Amino acid sequence: MSADQQTGISAARAALSGVAAEPGVAKPDPILTAAGVRRAFGGLVAVDVEHLEVQRGSITALIGPNGAGKTTFFNLLTGFDRPSRGTWDFNGRRANRMRSYQVARAGMVRTFQLTKALTRMSVMDNMLIGASSQIGERMWAGLLPPLWRQQEAANREKALELLERFKLIDKREDYAGELSGGQRKLLEMARALMLDPKMVMLDEPMAGVNPALKQSLLEHIKGLREEGMTVLFVEHDMDMVHEIADWVAVMAAGQLITEGTPDQISADRRVIDAYLGAHHDAAQR
């Protein structure tokens, strides 16, 4: 029985329990496998990841100090940037040559550090635009409403369910630009779910979210795992990482310096060094 068929926190953690805490370690059932991914801007090597696997059905955190290359790595994986070299497979398909929209169609959907709500469109339209394979999105078919009306109604149903779940149902006819920062985060996540993704990539989901909303956002992220989705997220907040992550990958200066369970990572000397600079204890003495 593979891990994605199980549910709950134990499944992913159990699957990862026997995995050694070392960078580039193989996982029992990886949904994403990256090898030799490098991105250089002129002389600056922003990302140079030898090997990384992400376990299917897990919540994996990608942490690291500012400038570690986390967001650049994210952009590469989701097709928003091109690597200098390197390959990766997503869900059994070679994905490093895909364009961003093809990545999304393949089932890997991302959100952004600076939330991208479509401000001058209604919350409902924000959701409906996320729906995949709507035939009315072809120009010629747009002219013939009978072709897409039924599909539109089904998408609307689905959007209403998601909005209900993310507590945005009362806002559905408002402009997305009228939402608060936290509500926009929720909308972005709900919108990503309209694509029925296999893997959700969250770039700093907690940035700029007030503490009250943080807890509900955490629950929503756990909910994604319970539905069998894989989550990879970039985060600074170690408390949050501790609370929800099954596995943590640490980047510093573009490289993957270690991996492990949250407990292993917070005890890891190299992680503290990466965040605070090497020998900070020595300096304190």
Next chain:
Amino acid sequence: MDWQFVFSQALTQAIGPTMLVYALGAIGLNLQFGYTGLLNFGQAAFAAMGAYGLALAVASFGLPFWWGIAIGLVAAVVMALLLGIPTLRLRADYLAIVTIAAAEIVRRLARSTVWSETTGGSDGLRGFSEAFFAMKPWGDDGNWSFLFVSMESGRLTVDLGVVNFQYSDRDLWVMVVGWTLVLFFLAVMGLLVHSPWGRVLKGIREDEEAVRSLGKNVFAYKMQALVFGGIIGAFAGFMFALSRANVQPDAFTTDFTFYFYVVLILGGAARLFGPVLGAALFWFLYNLFAQGLNQAIRADVIPPSVLDSTQVGPLVFFLLGLGMVLLLIFRPQGLIGNRKELMLDVR
């Protein structure tokens, strides 16, 4: 001073052939700029593709009229592809730079002396519109009248007492075709912008990266908008050329593009009927000021020492410019735009 004449003239023009050219050009621009956020500063060149495609085919190469229309449309599509392929993957401002430059290149090529045997150089071309006017379904010299409408020696008068509308026989045919085109494209646009396809375009206008992250091929959508808007621009060019029965390169300056923008912003961008209302108001005001000032000078209401008739043209544009500034301050959404939408916090 004959106010009735001034108003009648302005109203006659407000739904006349020139207004239709502006309306068509702005409908195309509305798809590109209003709905998709594409900064096409070369709509004049798309109109030139239509106008010159038709004129060159018929007047210089002796092809049939419909061939001319087809060539004009193909030329507009080719231009949209040429401009779009290198720029639509880049940031929005690159399209603006390339289109404004391309529009000038087109105009300068048309007026260059090298091909003046074919293109007529700066004098342009004429003699391509006979086939169009021959299609007019009514005869040339029927005299009739019905209630307040009368046709006399090729001149139609609609006399409403307070004001009257007067059109020549040829203008009337241009208007029949022009309004049919306007209504047709409004219907098509209405279906498109309310479809899922139109929703993707609006999403691209708001944030194309977000739309890309949702699995939409943004480049293809932008290209479709650029091409279809350009095709409508080419129809503006056909109407422009046919209504004047000539084409001249210097009619297609960047000013022409900016009038399309004025019309669009005046009416309300991203509103279906914005371009038509904007075109009617723009051309009404232009003629009202121009005819009003001319009449005032003729009737000695304004003495020649203050203003003579040669200065009316520049002054009218000055007044329209002032009006535009006031509009942007007090009613930035245009006639029928949505102010709330415009004032949203775009974070």
